Amino acid sequence: VSDAGAPAVRSLPLAGSRRRERPAWLSPGYLFIAPALLVVLLFFALPALSLFYLAFAKWRFTGAPEWVGLANFAELWGDEVFWKVLGNTVFYVLATVPPMIVLGLALALAVEAMPLVKTAMRTVFFMPVITSIAVASVVWSLLYNPSIGLINGMLSMIGVDGPSWMSDPAWALTSLAILAIWKGFGYSMTLFIAGLAGIDQTLHEAAMIDGAGSWTRFWRITWPLLSPTTFFVVIVGLLGSFQVFASVALMTKGGPSNASNVLVYFIYEEAFHFQRYGVGSAASLLLLIFSAVLTALYLRGAESRVHYQ
Amino acid sequence: MPTIRVLLVVVAALAVSLPYLWTFSASLRPSRDVFLATGWGLLPPLNPSLENYITAISRVPMLRWFVNSVVFSVGELVGQIGMGALAAFGFVRYEFPGRGFFFGLILATMMIPAVALIVPLFLVINALDWVDTYQGLIIPRLGLTVGFATFLLRQTFLTIPRELDDAQAVDGANALQRFWHLYIPLSRPALAAAGIIGFVHSWNEFTWPYIVTFSDSIRTLPVGAQKFVADGLREWGPSMAYAVMLTLPVVAIYIVFQRAFAQGFISSGIRG
Numbered sequence: 001v002s003d004a005g006a007p008a009v010r011s012l013p014l015a016g017s018r019r020r021e022r023p024a025w026l027s028p029g030y031l032f033i034a035p036a037l038l039v040v041l042l043f044f045a046l047p048a049l050s051l052f053y054l055a056f057a058k059w060r061f062t063g064a065p066e067w068v069g070l071a072n073f074a075e076l077w078g079d080e081v082f083w084k085v086l087g088n089t090v091f092y093v094l095a096t097v098p099p100m101i102v103l104g105l106a107l108a109l110a111v112e113a114m115p116l117v118k119t120a121m122r123t124v125f126f127m128p129v130i131t132s133i134a135v136a137s138v139v140w141s142l143l144y145n146p147s148i149g150l151i152n153g154m155l156s157m158i159g160v161d162g163p164s165w166m167s168d169p170a171w172a173l174t175s176l177a178i179l180a181i182w183k184g185f186g187y188s189m190t191l192f193i194a195g196l197a198g199i200d201q202t203l204h205e206a207a208m209i210d211g212a213g214s215w216t217r218f219w220r221i222t223w224p225l226l227s228p229t230t231f232f233v234v235i236v237g238l239l240g241s242f243q244v245f246a247s248v249a250l251m252t253k254g255g256p257s258n259a260s261n262v263l264v265y266f267i268y269e270e271a272f273h274f275q276r277y278g279v280g281s282a283a284s285l286l287l288l289i290f291s292a293v294l295t296a297l298y299l300r301g302a303e304s305r306v307h308y309q
Numbered sequence: 310m311p312t313i314r315v316l317l318v319v320v321a322a323l324a325v326s327l328p329y330l331w332t333f334s335a336s337l338r339p340s341r342d343v344f345l346a347t348g349w350g351l352l353p354p355l356n357p358s359l360e361n362y363i364t365a366i367s368r369v370p371m372l373r374w375f376v377n378s379v380v381f382s383v384g385e386l387v388g389q390i391g392m393g394a395l396a397a398f399g400f401v402r403y404e405f406p407g408r409g410f411f412f413g414l415i416l417a418t419m420m421i422p423a424v425a426l427i428v429p430l431f432l433v434i435n436a437l438d439w440v441d442t443y444q445g446l447i448i449p450r451l452g453l454t455v456g457f458a459t460f461l462l463r464q465t466f467l468t469i470p471r472e473l474d475d476a477q478a479v480d481g482a483n484a485l486q487r488f489w490h491l492y493i494p495l496s497r498p499a500l501a502a503a504g505i506i507g508f509v510h511s512w513n514e515f516t517w518p519y520i521v522t523f524s525d526s527i528r529t530l531p532v533g534a535q536k537f538v539a540d541g542l543r544e545w546g547p548s549m550a551y552a553v554m555l556t557l558p559v560v561a562i563y564i565v566f567q568r569a570f571a572q573g574f575i576s577s578g579i580r581g
């Protein structure tokens with residue numbers, strides 16, 4: 001970046017005369033934001049607004065949508081599969097978010113204390129994050145294969161008879177959760193490493209002089225000062241887990257018998273398999289509202305917590 | 310304590326790297342090799358062959374999907390950076406009625422999950438008769454991704470001294486010239502970060518192409534992967550070859566641009 005000194009001096013006498021006589025609504029600024037604004041209006045705002053109509057309408061791809069009030073929501077309420085899907089989604093979120101946080105934080109602390117391998121390990125742990133979920137799904141469905149997969153192969157070496165993973169109703173959702181943890185913990189670890197770097201080391205030194213052990217220092221210094229990072233990791237993790245779709249579509253198709261069916265896959269099937277756009281939209285609206293609440297919580301939390309010290 | 314620490318890192322490193330190792334050596338293993346399920350499957354094969362790669366390429370329209378993936382990812386990259394940089398310049402350099410509202414609207418795209426909008430978005434694409442076309446694949450997704458580029462580049466443009474801009478204006482440079490000769494060159498690192506992230510996210514993207522494309526002539530590589538999951542049991546060799554071919558470009562980009570990468574991925578976090 002070049003030095004800004006010389007041109008700055010030159011522009012000084014003109015600082016007041018810069019503004020041109022042109023009405024504000026003719027500002028060229030509109031021209032510059034127009035392309036981005038157009039795609040946002042057409043492919044974000046319009047779908048978001050129409051969701052509020054479609055969720056209360058019946059429509060089967062032809063003709064005009066017909067207003068049906070709360071009928072779509074009533075249908076969801078009475079649908080056993082929908083309740084199962086909600087339960088599965090909550091299970092999946094609880095099975096993925098806490099492990100990603102614990103593992104991410106533990107590895108961040110461990111890697112920080114190992115300066116020689118720190119960079120190499122960060123690279124390794126971030127690899128699954130940048131690997132396409134499509135690739136991960138192909139590879140893991142083979143890893144899980146009961147007869148030729150590496151996982152059961154290794155389990156049998158220590159005398160354990162592994163389950164049939166994706167095709168076992170009791171294990172299908174857990175199989176997807178394990179894949180998600182494998183793919184995602186490097187992301188939370190990277191966030192925690194950044195958070196740890198922001199903690200003033202003199203606090204630790206002072207506590208050590210006062211005789212605090214590493215366990216005390218973690219709970220009294222690291223954990224509280226890391227809370228903005230933890231908060232961010234939790235929200236991003238929740239949002240991500242609630243939206244799981246690709247691994248379900250590729251690996252289990254929600255099965256066997258809806259054992260791994262989750263909210264977004266349910267929406268996808270309602271709309272694109274059964275052409276029930278109204279019911280799909282109603283479920284989408286619930287997801288939208290829920291995510292908006294999470295995001296609002298995050299933004300409020302960020303406002304009050306970023307200035308922690 | 311140090312022992313637990315080392316153990317944890319070693320176990321995690323093995324858990325992450327073994328699937329890559331297994332995939333890579335399985336992709337080079339001739340299909341009659343039976344050591345897949347045992348620890349031996351992790352070792353490099355005794356007689357490596359590209360048989361699986363040839364099978365994978367001939368079984369599916371791999372070349373076409375590759376070209377589609379490139380078209381999609383480059384289209385997304387150019388669209389995000391181009392529209393994002395123009396919008397960022399507009400927001401930073403001008404004051405106009407509604408500026409705050411429009412900026413808020415563009416930022417809102419980063420806060421609402423795209424999957425919640427997929428049903429109505431598909432209906433918009435259908436109304437435009439864009440289903441299963443390149444424009445339907447590329448342009449609508451920009452509405453959901455341009456927010457991040459706009460946000461990132463606005464932050465960068467704000468750090469460029471206003472005096473530099475004024476000086477060029479006095480010298481007779483119009484707004485477009487200043488945008489192109491001043492703001493763009495001074496923002497290269499941010500442009501590179503936004504570009505790399507945009508490209509890799511698009512390259513890996515599964516959901517949108519899966520929803521909006523049906524025919525082999527438009528589909529991208531990640532969507533094509535479903536053919537290799539379904540046939541997994543009978544033909545694991547080609548599946549592994551496909552996984553390697555899909556991953557290699559991203560790994561290459563990651564290793565070359567490592568620093569820009571992690572940072573950019575983190576700041577794009579909320580969109581997942």
